[in-house]
Amino acid sequence: MGGTDAKDILGLPKTPLSLTQEKKSRPQKESHRKPDGISREVYALTGGVAPLMPSIDLKRRPPPDEKVAWKWLSFTNSARKDDLQLYHWVRVVNDVPPTGDYSFAKYNKSVDILKYTDEEYENHLTDPVWTKEETDQLFEFCQNFDLRFVVIADRFPVSRTVEELKDRYYSVNRALLRARAQSPADVANHPLMKEPYDITRDRERKRALSMVLSQSRHQEKKDAEILAEAKRITEMRLAARRAEEPDVSANENAGLDKADGVVPGRSVSPTSNSQLPATAVAPSTLTMADYASTLASLRMLHVYLRTYGLEQMVQAASSAVGLRTIKRVEQTLQDLGVNLKPKVPTKTVCDEHLELRKEILTLLNLQKQLQYKESEGSSHREGSYAAMPDTPKDRVFASDPFSFGAERPIKKDQKRKGPGRQADTPSPAHKRPRKLKASDL
Amino acid sequence: MTNSSSSKKQAQDQPETSEPTLKSLKAKMTKSDEKQKKLKDIEISVPIVYGNVAFWLGKKASEYQSHKWAVYVRGATNEDISVVVKKVVFQLHSSFNNPTRVIEEPPFEVSESGWGEFEIAMTLHFHSDVCDKPLSLYHHLKLYPEDESGPLTMKKPVVVESYDEIVFPDPSESFLSRVQNHPALTFPRLPSGYNLPAPMQVEDTGKKKRGDTKDHSLGQWFMSFSEADELLQLAAARQQVQAHIAKLRRQISLLEGQNQTVKTGSDL
Numbered sequence A: 001m002g003g004t005d006a007k008d009i010l011g012l013p014k015t016p017l018s019l020t021q022e023k024k025s026r027p028q029k030e031s032h033r034k035p036d037g038i039s040r041e042v043y044a045l046t047g048g049v050a051p052l053m054p055s056i057d058l059k060r061r062p063p064p065d066e067k068v069a070w071k072w073l074s075f076t077n078s079a080r081k082d083d084l085q086l087y088h089w090v091r092v093v094n095d096v097p098p099t100g101d102y103s104f105a106k107y108n109k110s111v112d113i114l115k116y117t118d119e120e121y122e123n124h125l126t127d128p129v130w131t132k133e134e135t136d137q138l139f140e141f142c143q144n145f146d147l148r149f150v151v152i153a154d155r156f157p158v159s160r161t162v163e164e165l166k167d168r169y170y171s172v173n174r175a176l177l178r179a180r181a182q183s184p185a186d187v188a189n190h191p192l193m194k195e196p197y198d199i200t201r202d203r204e205r206k207r208a209l210s211m212v213l214s215q216s217r218h219q220e221k222k223d224a225e226i227l228a229e230a231k232r233i234t235e236m237r238l239a240a241r242r243a244e245e246p247d248v249s250a251n252e253n254a255g256l257d258k259a260d261g262v263v264p265g266r267s268v269s270p271t272s273n274s275q276l277p278a279t280a281v282a283p284s285t286l287t288m289a290d291y292a293s294t295l296a297s298l299r300m301l302h303v304y305l306r307t308y309g310l311e312q313m314v315q316a317a318s319s320a321v322g323l324r325t326i327k328r329v330e331q332t333l334q335d336l337g338v339n340l341k342p343k344v345p346t347k348t349v350c351d352e353h354l355e356l357r358k359e360i361l362t363l364l365n366l367q368k369q370l371q372y373k374e375s376e377g378s379s380h381r382e383g384s385y386a387a388m389p390d391t392p393k394d395r396v397f398a399s400d401p402f403s404f405g406a407e408r409p410i411k412k413d414q415k416r417k418g419p420g421r422q423a424d425t426p427s428p429a430h431k432r433p434r435k436l437k438a439s440d441l
Numbered sequence B: 001m002t003n004s005s006s007s008k009k010q011a012q013d014q015p016e017t018s019e020p021t022l023k024s025l026k027a028k029m030t031k032s033d034e035k036q037k038k039l040k041d042i043e044i045s046v047p048i049v050y051g052n053v054a055f056w057l058g059k060k061a062s063e064y065q066s067h068k069w070a071v072y073v074r075g076a077t078n079e080d081i082s083v084v085v086k087k088v089v090f091q092l093h094s095s096f097n098n099p100t101r102v103i104e105e106p107p108f109e110v111s112e113s114g115w116g117e118f119e120i121a122m123t124l125h126f127h128s129d130v131c132d133k134p135l136s137l138y139h140h141l142k143l144y145p146e147d148e149s150g151p152l153t154m155k156k157p158v159v160v161e162s163y164d165e166i167v168f169p170d171p172s173e174s175f176l177s178r179v180q181n182h183p184a185l186t187f188p189r190l191p192s193g194y195n196l197p198a199p200m201q202v203e204d205t206g207k208k209k210r211g212d213t214k215d216h217s218l219g220q221w222f223m224s225f226s227e228a229d230e231l232l233q234l235a236a237a238r239q240q241v242q243a244h245i246a247k248l249r250r251q252i253s254l255l256e257g258q259n260q261t262v263k264t265g266s267d268l
Helices: A002-010 A019-033 A040-045 A118-125 A132-144 A149-155 A162-180 A184-188 A199-213 A217-242 A246-268 A283-301 A306-318 A323-335 A347-380 B002-012 B020-033 B173-179 B227-265
Strands: A068-075 A086-093 B044-056 B067-075 B085-091 B100-103 B108-114 B119-126 B135-140 B158-168
Touching: A118 A132, A118 A162, A132 A149, A132 A162, A149 A162, A162 A184, A162 A199, A217 A283, A283 A306, A306 A323, A306 A347, A306 B158, A323 A347, A347 B227, B044 B135, B044 B173, B067 B085, B067 B119, B085 B108, B100 B108, B135 B158
Parallel strands: none
Antiparallel strands: A068 A086, B044 B067, B044 B158, B067 B108, B085 B100, B085 B119, B119 B135
């Protein structure tokens, strides 16, 4: 119902059926959809579908011939070990009190803890580190506290870690199971046999978990970057390799596994990443790895067009920056009168082009830095005077036309299917923090 | 041969710059490389120009054959690229008869007549010692001039060409030795003391047809591409950017000094 209202507003057709069919199906649907006992709006809240749990059937009233009374009666609870008798209100129908155990007694579940005899202990369960008393106590606690090892560890008289307790408990259980089993095959399917508790793995797992939890935000960002980097590298290698002979595919999988193995391995010891090359903090080093990996993947191709190679390198350079910055770089290139894609892409031209782009990125970074410094400075000063930059920051070279002497013969008939960027696209609105000007007062 | 084997070792001793995994990848590839030992950090590039020339047929134009055009790949300086390129497969629009044209000899071009503009894929296949992977180029066939309002003329064709370079980042020794001193490509500077084996004698050059396009019938319409202009442009741009960077750096350090004094001054 709400759905059709929304569709009305949007002007969408209500159902995909044709009009005549609509009329037929609608009344059918109407009678289905509106259930008894619940108002239309409430039903619509659940999405017009029947709820998973049966709703309260408000129409069903108790038959009038029943006599219902409420009595204050005593009861016993089978879950209790003593004979305590408590009282509560009971719904009595026709003077017959309800039978059966206390309704909540069924929730008194406990874990089945194996019990061993002294003989069994002597034969199978002795351990250099654990005394019999300790082991007995451990098992008693396990019974009392329902295998809640954290509580057990807390209350254990001898201080032991949770992992040690678990290890002892599970190894005792395994030994007992093996000893008691008729044949080894019987116990082979027991979950404890199939997946035994490995204390070292557990310790590692918990350590890794706490490491991840205590990571600073900075670390998180670095990790995300490195992961994206590794993914890109493997993808590029995959693409390049796939183009090669198919018998390399076996190696490829090994290589991929190695790359995958590197990444999760790293997550265990995030502070000491010696395996990946790009570990430094500064983003510039990350870009160096980008370049190196791009070059490597280009070489894997064995043959490529220089324009393609330049594209890849430009992408690598832009991988660490956002879309806005990329657009600004391109705008700056245009303002400088440089083709976004060189018309004569020789090696020298491409290298120069790439260097220029890198320098523009540095320039934009410095601009941002300057802005921060200025806003820092203005916030320190009490008054309203703030250094207002006189050149518009977003378009550095817009005002001064490129006045290099020689003619620039733009070959007009050389139109390639290049990017159709015209001067009419305005530079994106730069959200600069509004600084106080002297004129504001 | 001893000369080359010792120099091979020298080449391999060159330090690897990037990731350790590249080494392992190289190690995996050596079995295919044994026949052709490859050098590192040396590339061969072949400058090419590809595009089309289209003539309007004017009086002789019919509805379905309004233009006569030729699409081609040639050396940028009109040298013979068949030293590197074995054949070029031109994939034309499906409406053409035999849309897949295989050209096995230079000049690598296809001439046709038609009325429509479409994308043509040119796949370059190289000689076995050069590269066993083909490389594809894409060109949008242009028949009509940019200036739509102008009258069509039979005299001047519409010419659209693109410059690019085929880069072989890992040329094999046999490739290097075969093409040394060939004008169609840029030969890299070899590490000092490195001697290439003498090139194997190929067919008698007299018998081979001329593969260069210097005297091509359409030669007068070919465009020339000079990197000089672009280099000048780039150099000037870089200068400007560098100057601006220096200015900003000065400004920042100035501000840093100011901020310091303000900070110490207003300690509330």
